[in-house]
Amino acid sequence: MKLSNFIIRIIIAIAFTTLFLSFMISITFQYKKFKEDKIFIKTEFIKSKKEQIKREVISIENLIDQKEIILTNSIKEKIKERVTQAHNIAMTIYDENKNSKSKEDIELLIARTLNNLSYENDKTYFFINSNKGQAILFNKKILLDKYNDIWNLKDGNNNLFIQEQAKIAIENKEGFLTNSFVRPNNTDNKQYTKISFVKLFEPYNLHIGMGEYTDDIKSLAQNEILDLIASIRFNEDNYLFVNSTDGYSLVFDGKRNEPAMIHPNKNLYSQQVEAVKNPEGEFIFYKFKKINSTKEYDKISFVKKYEKYGWIVGCGIYLDEINNELENIENIFKKSINDQFIYIFIMFILMVIALYLTSKRISKFINLNVLYLISSFDKASRENKTIDTKNLTYKEFISLANKLNITLENKNETEKRLQDHIQLINENIIISTTDKDGYIVDVSEAFCKISGYTKEELIGKTHKVVRHPDTPDKFYEDMWDRLLSGQIWEGEIHNRNKNGKDYWIYAIIKPLFRNNEFIGFTAIRTNITDKKHIEQLSITDELTNLYNRRFFNIKIEEEINRAKRENHYFSFLVIDIDYFKQYNDTYGHQQGDVVLEKVASVFKKRTLRGSDFAFRLGGEEFGIITTLNKEKVMEFAHLIKDEIENLKIEHKANEVSKFVTISIGIVSKEKDEITNSDLLYKEADDCLYEAKKLGRNSIFIL
Known part of the structure; x- marks a missing residue:
């Protein structure tokens, strides 16, 4: 009949429309969220990269200052060593000749010896003056043939530098001073700033000295810095x-x-x-x-x-790097949509088949009853019998009773179908119901499936049974405050199932009322584990599977605030693989990547606590954030350092071990000592520099 066909079409059309609209609403919501995430990722990427390149430029500025200081100290050590050597030579000449030659002959012999003492590729030279102002070896010239009084000689800054040299020699035996002086063999007579070291020669009350011009130091420092920057x-x-x-x-x-x-x-x-x-x-x-x-x-x-x-x-x-990253995320999103489409399509086919068979049965039942009704009236019409009113009333009552029985059978059949639909929802929608104290009174099979617990294990328990240990108490306190005020709560929840596997759900929790009396809560959840996995990919370093620099810039601020709020220690470790450039030069970059993965696996294994985080900050540089105090974090650092060396990864170019080693700089502070992330990073980096100065394979803590 046309009526039964119409019913089949209506049922299928409604099912298709409902399923299609649900799918489109879900896709629209996901796409909108994806667009927001793309904007956020791009903004955060550019922000983190700007902070990174700014930090690199500022670190180079600090490096230039440190380089010149280090070079100046090295030059000072060099001229001190050479003056000491010259003094020893002079003493040897004096000891060998004091009984056989005159003072003037010995002074001349010392002056000639030191004047002829030179160093390859070096412009330094020795000078000798008496502590009363007589020039003996002055400006690379021996002036013993006549008395040359330079006691009141002044440099370009109007300093009596000969008197300063004599004072240092007499009072302190030796020491440094800074003055200005002309360059030997220069015709411009211009004076240049010079760092000198003088040492007392007691036998004749002389001082022996040597100096280095600071513009030579500056030029040398600039050349070394430029070579470093270019590399x-x-x-x-x-x-x-x-x-x-x-x-x-x-x-x-x-x-x-x-x-x-x-x-x-x-x-x-x-x-x-x-x-x-x-x-x-x-x-x-x-x-x-x-x-x-x-x-x-x-x-x-x-x-x-x-x-x-x-x-x-x-x-x-x-900036094309962000486009590449966004393209990868978009491909993951498209794959997720395709997978959902395939799943929905399969569900639609199965539902159409089920509805078609169900509708055919229903329509057949309707046809039989309509035909029975038509045949009954047709039979009554053909027999042309007069129906007694009383009998007619009786027959109509019987007919009504029969129709009521048919209606009851249809109702029972409909209830069975409804139970099938309820079972479908029970198997696929994650639902739980609790009493007003939060104890579970009912759960769907989908809830049991995702949590790993049976219904019997869940009834009478609270949702703490699936609570993830990393979720802070404040999260659930805020949730209960909202629910107990009679409002609906919506949000993402991180859970852990019976087998210890993590999963994420998006939950809508609604208070339940009966006759205006609060009786409990109902929660409907959606599994968003795949979505959270996509988010995890955006904060993970591809090679080492540690957190990346982008997430570090976010997490360090969060952990600083948490340390201040919860009044615990904040410890930050900056870790560098020793002589890693030389390792790559010796074994190749591909093998270098293997080393990065093995070293990172140690960090990952040692940061399993909820308050520990390991990052790859760039190249061979890593970072760890933890709440351990100074004593515990040193034990933790030594454990990591020893475990890396015990990996026994061969490293022929390592000057401190025949295996791969690391150096660690640590900053560990209480909440009142914490300032900001940039200063913490700089202090940790300075500690790493000190650890390397100790000879590498070392730890330095501030």
Whole structure:
């Protein structure tokens, strides 16, 4: 009949429409959330990269200052050693000749010996003066043939430097001083700043000395710094660059220009000059090619002026990296949508088949009853019998009773179908119901499936049975505050099933009322574990599976705030693989990646507590955040250091061990000592530098 066919079409159409609309609403919600996540990821990526390149430029500025100090101290040690050596030579000459030669002959012999003592590729020279002002060996000339009084000789700063030298020799036996003096063999008579060391020669009340011109030290420091800057790479395409404020390029396109050349891009150079008018440095945006490429990409750089040398130091990052990352995330999202579509399509086919068979049975039942009704009236019509009113009333009552029985049978059949649908919901929708105290009174089979517990194990328990240990108490306190106020709570919850496997759900929890009396709660949940997995990928380093630098920049701020709020220690470890560049040079970068993975596996194994986090900060540099106090964190650091060396990874270029080792810098502070993340990072990095100064394979804690 047409009626039965119409019913079948209506049922299928309603089922298809409901399923399609549900799917489209779900996809729309997911797509909107994905778009928001893309904007957030892009914003955070650019923000973290800007902080990174700014930090690199500032670290180079600090490195330049440290390099000149270290070099100056090294020069001072060198001239002190040489003056001591010269003094020993003079004493030897004196001891060998004091009984056979005159004072004048011995002084002449000492002066000639020291004047002829020179060092390869070195401009230093010795001088000898009496502590009363007589020049003996002065400006590389022996002046013993006549008395040369230089007692009142002044340098370019109007200092009586001969008297200062004599005072140091007489009072302290030896010591350093700074003065200005002409360069030997120079015709300009210009005086240059000089660091000198003098030592008392007691037999004749003389002082012997040597000096180094500070502009030579500065030039040497600049050359070493430029070579270092040219060698630094943050990855294949990112590097540091240096220009002079007079228009020359010193380090360009990842290479040092020696000699310096005029900057090849006037517009870019002008942009840099304008930016460094800000003494704190500034970010600039432009297009520039990558190394060994002619194609230009969008790039952002941070530039800052180093006043002392008149340098513009900068570091940049190409923005196409974010597009690559977003493309990977979008591919994951598309795959997730495709998987959902296939699942929905299979569900639709099965539902259409079930509904079709059910509808055919229902329509057949309707046809039989309608035909029976028609045949009954037809039979009565054909027999043309007069129906007694009383009998007619009786027959109609019987007919009504029969129809009521049919209606009852239909109702029972419908209830059976309803139970099937309820079972479908029970098997696929994660639902739980609790009393007003939070004790579970009913759960769906889907809840049992995702949690791993049976219904009997869950009834009478609270949802703490699936609570993840890393979830803070404050999270559930806020949830209960809202629910007990009669409001609906919505949000993401991190759970752990009976087998210890983590999963994420999106929950909607609604208070239940009966006759205006509060009786409990009902919660409907959606499994969002795959979505959270996608989010996890965006904060994980691909090679080592540790957290990446982007997540570190977020997490360090969170953990600092948590340390202050919960009044516990904040400890930060910066870890560097010793001589890792030499390892790559010896064994190759592919084997170097294997070392990074093995070292990272140790960090991951040792940071399983909820309050411990391990990161790959870049290259061979790693970081660990923990709440351990100073004593415990030192034990923790020694454990990690020893475990790395016990991996027994061969490292022929390691100067402290025949295996791969690490150096660790640690900052451990209580809440009142914590300032900000940038200072903490710098202090930890300084500690790492001190650990390396100790000879590497070492630990230094602040």
